Amino acid sequence: MEPGGERELRRRHLPELRHQAAEYYRSNEVPQRLEEALNATFYLRPPDLYGHLADAPTATTVVQTSATHHKNEDKGSLANYFSKFSKPPVICKLIGRKVLDGVGRPTLEVEIFCTVKNHEKSICSTVVSSHSEILENASPEAIDADENERNDSINRALEWVNGSLNEMLRDLQPADQCKADELLGEYFAKKVEEEKERKAIEKEEQEAAISAPAYVPALSAVTPSGKKKGVKLGKKSSVAEKPISPAEPIEPVLCGSIAIAGLSLAVAKTGATINNTPLYLHLALMKHDLDLPKELTMPLPMVTLLSCGKSSSGKLKLMKEVMLIPPAELTVKQGIERLLEIQKQMMRLLDPSSPQLTDSKKGSARSAVKKAPPSVLKRISHLGCLITGCDSLEQPLILLQTACRNLGLELGIDVHLAINCAAHELMDYTKGKYEILTGTLKSPDEMVDMYVDLINKYPSIIALIDPLRKEDGQQWSNICNAVGSRCYLIAEDAAKSISKLVEDQNINVPKCSGLIIKYTNQTKISDLTELTRLLDGQRHIAILGSPAGESSDDSLVDLAVGLGARFIKLGGLSRGERVTKYNRLLAIEEELAKNGTLRSGENHEFVDFAEEALTVEELLDALPTIEQDPWPSEHSQPLLAQDQNPVSLHGSTLHLNEATNLDPSILP
Numbered sequence: 131m132e133p134g135g136e137r138e139l140r141r142r143h144l145p146e147l148r149h150q151a152a153e154y155y156r157s158n159e160v161p162q163r164l165e166e167a168l169n170a171t172f173y174l175r176p177p178d179l180y181g182h183l184a185d186a187p188t189a190t191t192v193v194q195t196s197a198t199h200h201k202n203e204d205k206g207s208l209a210n211y212f213s214k215f216s217k218p219p220v221i222c223k224l225i226g227r228k229v230l231d232g233v234g235r236p237t238l239e240v241e242i243f244c245t246v247k248n249h250e251k252s253i254c255s256t257v258v259s260s261h262s263e264i265l266e267n268a269s270p271e272a273i274d275a276d277e278n279e280r281n282d283s284i285n286r287a288l289e290w291v292n293g294s295l296n297e298m299l300r301d302l303q304p305a306d307q308c309k310a311d312e313l314l315g316e317y318f319a320k321k322v323e324e325e326k327e328r329k330a331i332e333k334e335e336q337e338a339a340i341s342a343p344a345y346v347p348a349l350s351a352v353t354p355s356g357k358k359k360g361v362k363l364g365k366k367s368s369v370a371e372k373p374i375s376p377a378e379p380i381e382p383v384l385c386g387s388i389a390i391a392g393l394s395l396a397v398a399k400t401g402a403t404i405n406n407t408p409l410y411l412h413l414a415l416m417k418h419d420l421d422l423p424k425e426l427t428m429p430l431p432m433v434t435l436l437s438c439g440k441s442s443s444g445k446l447k448l449m450k451e452v453m454l455i456p457p458a459e460l461t462v463k464q465g466i467e468r469l470l471e472i473q474k475q476m477m478r479l480l481d482p483s484s485p486q487l488t489d490s491k492k493g494s495a496r497s498a499v500k501k502a503p504p505s506v507l508k509r510i511s512h513l514g515c516l517i518t519g520c521d522s523l524e525q526p527l528i529l530l531q532t533a534c535r536n537l538g539l540e541l542g543i544d545v546h547l548a549i550n551c552a553a554h555e556l557m558d559y560t561k562g563k564y565e566i567l568t569g570t571l572k573s574p575d576e577m578v579d580m581y582v583d584l585i586n587k588y589p590s591i592i593a594l595i596d597p598l599r600k601e602d603g604q605q606w607s608n609i610c611n612a613v614g615s616r617c618y619l620i621a622e623d624a625a626k627s628i629s630k631l632v633e634d635q636n637i638n639v640p641k642c643s644g645l646i647i648k649y650t651n652q653t654k655i656s657d658l659t660e661l662t663r664l665l666d667g668q669r670h671i672a673i674l675g676s677p678a679g680e681s682s683d684d685s686l687v688d689l690a691v692g693l694g695a696r697f698i699k700l701g702g703l704s705r706g707e708r709v710t711k712y713n714r715l716l717a718i719e720e721e722l723a724k725n726g727t728l729r730s731g732e733n734h735e736f737v738d739f740a741e742e743a744l745t746v747e748e749l750l751d752a753l754p755t756i757e758q759d760p761w762p763s764e765h766s767q768p769l770l771a772q773d774q775n776p777v778s779l780h781g782s783t784l785h786l787n788e789a790t791n792l793d794p795s796i797l798p
Contacts, residue, residue: 143698181216181247184209219244219253220301221397221405226291226389228284231259231679232707233512236284240291240392242400244304253304254399257675257683258392260284261383261650279385286386290317295393304400307416311397312657314390318652322384358713374562374574375601381627387652394654395685402768409685410718413692417659424731428462428719429674429690429698430455432548432593433714434515435476436539438526441511444519445568451513451550452526455592455697457543462719466703466712468545473703475533480518496551512678514702514709522567523580542590550595553577554623557599574598574605582612592734593618593697600624607638607739614643614739620673622646628653632660637670643669643737646699649689662693669737671696680707683688684714691718 155161167183175183220404223243231237241255260280298313356767382709402412415422432453439450452474456465509517520526527547532543541547556564563571572580594617598605609621621642629652631637637645645666647658665672674690676699690698698715701708722728 148538176248178217178248179244180212180214184216185214185247185249186524198314213247216247216418218303218305219246220303221245221299221400222250222301224291224296224299224393226288226392228288229257229681230704231257231681232541235260235679236281237679237681238284238287238291238388238392240389240396242304242396244400244404246404253403254396256392256396256399256685257681259285259650259679259681260388261648261677263678272366274396283383283385283388287389287392290389291393292323292388293304295389298399299393300702302397304397304404307394307398307655309568311394311654314394314654314765318384318387318390321386325384372573374557374559375599375603377557377559377599378601381630383651388650390652390654391650395649399685407686408718408721410692413659413689414694416655417662417693425727426691426722427694427729427732428715428722429695429730430458431462431465431469431715432673432697432699433466434511434513434550434699434702435469435530436472436526437511437513437517438516438520439552442517442519443510444525445570446520446522446525446566447568448523448551448553448566449520449526449549449557450552450555451515451548451595453531453548453550453593453699454530455548455606457545458733460731461723462715466716468539470703471537472530472533472539472545475536476516476529479529480516483515493794504695510704511702512705514705516702523584524587541588545590546593547588548593548595548618549591550622552599552623553596554599574602575608578605578609578612581609585613585617589616591619595620596622596624598624598640600640603640606642610641610643610739612740615736615741618643618671618734618736620644620671622648622675627651628657628661632657632664637665637668641739642670644673644696646675647695648675648677649686650677658689658693662695666694673697673699675699676701676708676711682707684711687711687714687718691715 146183156209166518171182172177174182221242222245227239227241227244228236229239237257237260239255239257242253243250244253245251260283295314295317298317299310302310302313304310398412398416399409402409405412407415410426411422414426432450432455434453436452437450438444438446438448438452440447454469456462456468460468507685511517518526530547531541534545539545558565558571561571563573564577565571566577566580577602581594581597585594594609597609597619600606600621600623606619606624613619619642621640622638622645624642625631625645626634626639631645646663647661649658662672672693672695674686674693674695674697676686680701686700689695700715702713703709703712719728
């Protein structure tokens with residue numbers, strides 16, 4: 131039958147259907163029950179009328195039918211109908227708490243309550259780790275100062291969350307992340323100005339106190355000859371070393387700023403919960419302006435296996451973290467299973483009583499571990515990895531080669547390596563050099579040569595994190611040009627803060643392949659979306675990294691997946707607060723695969739910095755000089771008429787759980 135005929139048939143039967151419906155509702159006393167419900171609601175006058183009518187307990191008591199077996203079905207349908215007209219949930223209360231992170235240090239938890247259909251409900255909570263790193267081999271005074279600073283910051287954040295921020299965000303819809311971050315940004319800027327004014331007043335008071343006349347005793351710190359003590363004359367420096375750049379001042383962190391990061395993330399989690407959407411999808415929608423990609427790619431895990439840095443017992447100080455990266459063609463689950471096997475094999479090698487110490491290279495594996503203390507198996511870093519002492523750069527790499535060979539795996543094919551050099555921790559400013567091994571010092575230029583030799587010998591190393599200080603800008607450029615086409619050069623401590631990067635819109639200070647992003651301090655979710663867009667547009671990679679003192683909150687994994695990070699750096703496969711995040715990574719992969727939205731892994735793409743280093747000015751200088759005549763000649767006319775530039779001018783460059791060993795039971 132034609133559509134027009136169907137409509138005509140329904141029109142003819144409409145009076146009869148209306149009569150049947152009226153009789154059905156009268157027989158079940160629906161008009162009376164609805165009238166009772168509306169009359170009762172009038173005296174209550176709830177702010178959200180339709181939310182009140184849709185609320186399940188209310189519907190149960192005032193909307194009933196005589197057909198008991200249809201009661202629940204009718205209640206659900208009426209509730210769903212009225213829910214369409216109810217007001218959206220809004221924030222009604224914030225609660226900040228001081229909790230402990232994975233190493234027992236205080237940090238901040240934020241819980242958000244919303245008004246949902248006239249009722250106050252707890253929607254979600256989040257824990258954000260502090261910005262400060264764990265001090266290794268520090269003096270008791272430095273540790274005490276760090277603890278006091280941390281406590282002051284958390285206490286100030288609690289004052290903000292439970293006080294002024296609570297009032298400021300009240301009645302805000304949590305789905306409006308941009309508005310929430312705008313308010314938080316304005317609040318933080320105001321606090322920064324207040325802190326500047328406070329310091330200016332303190333400075334004026336100090337200057338006033340200094341300028342006051344006071345009794346000055348006779349000088350006794352000068353020797354009879356008039357020369358200052360401690361100055362030795364007549365000696366000249368034997369080596370004219372090129373002076374290093376002084377350390378840049380540490381970017382100040384406003385006391386209490388962790389409240390901004392905690393609230394911004396809590397608002398995002400609340401918005402995702404209310405929309406019944408996983409956090410990673412909620413974030414992907416935000417980054418792509420509500421145009422969700424058809425498929426999402428899982429970040430590759432950088433799993434820390436060994437720590438051979440300053441905290442270890444050996445001479446080697448350079449390798450704070452030796453990390454494993456599974457090949458891109460494996461799923462996350464397959465990759466973690468493979469890395470777990472390598473970890474087990476490594477523990478056997480580090481056990482002096484193990485019979486596994488065999489290698490084809492003249493016993494190199496045995497020599498690499500013969501000095502390892504038996505207690506190594508009991509020493510688990512706060513990063514969730516094994517701490518072992520090594521006496522040379524190659525010892526940990528030889529150990530890994532042996533462990534992989536015993537499993538029938540090959541480094542560079544079946545698994546790749548990354549090294550966190552943490553070079554900023556190795557600089558001896560009295561000598562102007564890096565101390566990579568006890569007693570072995572290297573200048574910034576020598577460090578570049580050392581890294582080039584190391585990667586040439588071990589091409590399985592595809593990432594170096596903080597190979598130099600951020601002040602060694604020229605050496606960053608040199609190492610990028612030398613090995614950037616086959617190895618990622620990543621800035622972590624060497625990078626600016628997220629807020630500065632977003633403000634300056636300049637990632638290449640220093641020149642690098644990408645950044646490790648840590649979510650803390652005054653960082654907001656909108657800052658992360660903007661920064662990852664900036665990284666994508668400039669062919670840099672984003673790595674979401676966990677701070678030193680992590681918590682059991684697994685939101686970092688959703689951030690990495692939703693924002694499209696290339697890697698995620700979570701530490702080792704031990705300690706509960708880190709294993710929790712690996713389990714979340716596995717769960718998201720399983721969910722994406724089930725929904726058919728999981729994109730297969732992509733091969734590594736490196737940037738050939740040497741090719742891109744040619745500036746526009748250098749290109750123009752390389753072109754043949756064209757003599758300029760006072761009047762246009764016939765030869766110059768075709769050149770003027772051309773509509774093509776010899777180069778593309780885009781800026782200054784030519785863009786051609788616990789400390790136990792993990793077992794496979796964590797896997798779903």
